[in-house]
Every structure is written in structure tokens, then in C-alpha cells.
Amino acid sequence: MTSVPPAADQKLNDDVLWDDFDPGVYISHNYLEMQAVDEEILSHVRDHFSDHFRGRGRVASGIDVGAGPNLYPALAMLPWCDRITLLERSARNLEYLRRQCPDYAPHWDQFWNVLCKDEAYATLGMTPRVRFKEAIQQPESGSLFDLCADTRRWDLGTMFFVAESITTSLAEFRRGVGCFMNALNSGAPFAAAFMEHSEGYRVGSHEFPARDIDESEVRAVLGGYADHVEIHRTANPKQLVRDGYTGMILACGQRKERRDE
Ligand SMILES: C[S@@+](CC[C@H](N)C(=O)[O-])C[C@H]1O[C@@H](n2cnc3c(N)ncnc32)[C@H](O)[C@@H]1O
Structure with a gap:
């Protein structure tokens, strides 16, 4: 049997030096000042988690x-679970996350303030920094793709600008989404964000690959694993703060009943 060689311009996840990812440059471009698009996405995620958990107790994990150098998905999970795993492949991003755990940088407060428009966040009962430190403890070095074989399961999940970026x-993109879904318990709420029609992106002097995907691809791939999927698409040209893409796609839903339980 002969294997089909990958296309010359194909870049697989293992072909990339993820330790070249510069968290400082990435943050200055994306998260030092909150962009309207992130505020919109974060508001949807907050409402999705808050609607799901209202009247129920906190879950374990x-x-x-x-995670990269983005704390806002974890901040959105703070009221709803005891422990949060931040899984990341790049050593530099892990180092950034480790440094943020004891006392995260003040620019993340603007994201927390958006979350506090919901009462559950505003009445957390302790400062978000204390809760963050308690919930995260140690960021975890690892790969999304290893979650397919991992026997651990989480009760709540986020994945922001990862599977397509x-x-x-396309096969790796689909496998990545499948591995994320494999990590979640039946009924677990999740939020996953994707760049639409991305051509790849630059962080400092390094280029990183992306798979061009759209809303129908996101719906199709999630359809096998998730129920009640709601898609929010943001495509205001004034909000295209990152390069070489046409918009952002946020998918909020719940993990389907698993057949392996
Ligand atoms: C575009 S960045 C997104 C970072 C962050 N989630 C955000 O919202 O800005 C993609 C992230 O995926 C990480 N990454 C790359 N390959 C990975 C893998 N196989 N498993 C887990 N993370 C990976 C990169 O190091 C980087 O932090």
C-alpha cells in the first residue's frame, strides 16, 4: 500500500515550532486592550455558562x-468548576501561564468586568485572582491530540482559536475538534471559537498555519458530538483586529450523551 504524500504547502501541527510563539507579542496585538469582538464573544460565553449552571451546583472540572496566553476562557469558567486545567503545547506559553497563576496581570481585569455583568461572576465570594490561583494551580503541558486517548473527562470546556489555527x-482540524469533544463528559457545556477563512497568522517574526474553515464546517464537525449548538458569527470589518481572516465563529453547546459510559 502506498501512502499519499502531504501537499507541498501543507503544514501539520507537528511541523511547527510552537516554542517560537511569543506570548508578549501576541498579547500586545490581541489582549492588552480588549477588542469589541472579544467583548462580544465573552458575553455570549458568559451567558451560555450562566444559563446552563443557574440553579445547579458547581462541577468538579x-x-x-x-490556552496560549489568553486567560479570558478560564475566567469565564471560574464560578462554575472547582479546578481548571489549562492545556498548552508551547513551552513559552506555559511559562506565561505559570507566571500569571499567582497574580494575573491588570489588563485581564477588563475581561473580568465584562463577566461581572452577570451576577454569578459579580458575587463570586472571593477576588477572581484568588479563585484563579486556587482553580488552576498548575498549567499542563500537552497536546490537544492526546485528549483522544486520554481517559480523563472534564465537566466544562473551552477551546479558543486552536483546532483551525x-x-x-482539514483532517487534523476535524480530529482536533473530536479530541476536544472526547475530553468532555456527557452533557458538559462548552464554548469553542474559530477564525473564519484564516490564511494563517504571524506572531512577531514567526508564521503560524491555519486551516480555512467556515460556519458550515464547524456545524458539521460538532454535529457528531454536540447538542443544542448555537453559532455566533462576528464579521464586522472594523473588528478584524487579527490578520488574514474574514470573521470569528463562536460555537456554544453541550456534549452529547456519550456511548462509552
Ligand atoms: C492561535 S493560538 C490561540 C491561543 C488562545 N487560546 C487564544 O484564545 O488566543 C493557538 C494556541 O494553540 C497552541 N497549540 C498548538 N498546537 C497545540 C496542540 N497540539 N495542543 C494544544 N495546544 C496547541 C499554541 O501554542 C497556541 O497557544
């Missing part, structure tokens, strides 16, 4: 996959 391969 949450996971943010490919770590490869040019």
Missing part, C-alpha cells in the same frame, strides 16, 4: 485547550 490540514 473545567479545561481550556490550547494549529494546522493547514
Whole structure:
């Protein structure tokens, strides 16, 4: 049997030097000042989690996959789970996350303030920094793709700009989404964000790959794993703060009943 060689311009996840990812440059471009698009996305995520958990107790565990130097998905999970795993492949991003755990940087407060428009966040009972430190403890070095074989399961999950932004391969994109879904317990609420029609992106002097995907691809791939999926698309040209893409797609839903339980 002969294997099909990958296309010459294909860049798989393992082909990339993820330790070249510069968290400082990435943050200055994306998260030092909150962009309107992130505020919009974060508001949807807050409402999704808050609607799901209203009247129920806190669950044990949450996971943010490919956390990179972005704390806002974890902040959105703070009221709802005891522990949060921040899973990340790049050593530099892990180092950034480790440094944020004891006392995160003040620019993340603007994101927390958006979350506090919901009472559950505003009445957390302790400062978000204390809760963050308690919930995260240690960011975890690892790969999204290893979650497919991992026997651990989480009760809540986020994955922001990862599955489509770590490869040019459609098969890898789909596998990545499947591995994220594999990590979640039946009924677990999740939020996953994707760049639409991304051509790849630059962080400082390094280029990183992306798979061009759209809303129908996101719906199709999630359809096998998730119920009640709601898609929010943001495509205001004034909000295209990152380069080489046409918009952002946020998918909020719940993990389907698993057949392996
Ligand atoms: C575009 S960044 C997104 C970072 C962050 N989630 C955000 O919202 O800005 C993609 C992230 O995925 C990480 N990554 C790349 N390959 C990965 C893998 N196989 N497993 C987990 N994370 C990975 C990168 O190091 C980087 O932090």
C-alpha cells in the first residue's frame, strides 16, 4: 500500500515550532486592550455558562485547550468548576501561564468586568485572582491530540482559536475538534471559537498555519458530538483586529450523551 504524500504547502501541527510563539507579542496585538469582538464573544460565553449552571451546583472540572496566553476562557469558567486545567503545547506559553497563576496581570481585569455583568461572576465570594490561583494551580503541558486517548473527562470546556489555527490540514482540524469533544463528559457545556477563512497568522517574526474553515464546517464537525449548538458569527470589518481572516465563529453547546459510559 502506498501512502499519499502531504501537499507541498501543507503544514501539520507537528511541523511547527510552537516554542517560537511569543506570548508578549501576541498579547500586545490581541489582549492588552480588549477588542469589541472579544467583548462580544465573552458575553455570549458568559451567558451560555450562566444559563446552563443557574440553579445547579458547581462541577468538579473545567479545561481550556490550547490556552496560549489568553486567560479570558478560564475566567469565564471560574464560578462554575472547582479546578481548571489549562492545556498548552508551547513551552513559552506555559511559562506565561505559570507566571500569571499567582497574580494575573491588570489588563485581564477588563475581561473580568465584562463577566461581572452577570451576577454569578459579580458575587463570586472571593477576588477572581484568588479563585484563579486556587482553580488552576498548575498549567499542563500537552497536546490537544492526546485528549483522544486520554481517559480523563472534564465537566466544562473551552477551546479558543486552536483546532483551525494549529494546522493547514482539514483532517487534523476535524480530529482536533473530536479530541476536544472526547475530553468532555456527557452533557458538559462548552464554548469553542474559530477564525473564519484564516490564511494563517504571524506572531512577531514567526508564521503560524491555519486551516480555512467556515460556519458550515464547524456545524458539521460538532454535529457528531454536540447538542443544542448555537453559532455566533462576528464579521464586522472594523473588528478584524487579527490578520488574514474574514470573521470569528463562536460555537456554544453541550456534549452529547456519550456511548462509552
Ligand atoms: C492561535 S493560538 C490561540 C491561543 C488562545 N487560546 C487564544 O484564545 O488566543 C493557538 C494556541 O494553540 C497552541 N497549540 C498548538 N498546537 C497545540 C496542540 N497540539 N495542543 C494544544 N495546544 C496547541 C499554541 O501554542 C497556541 O497557544
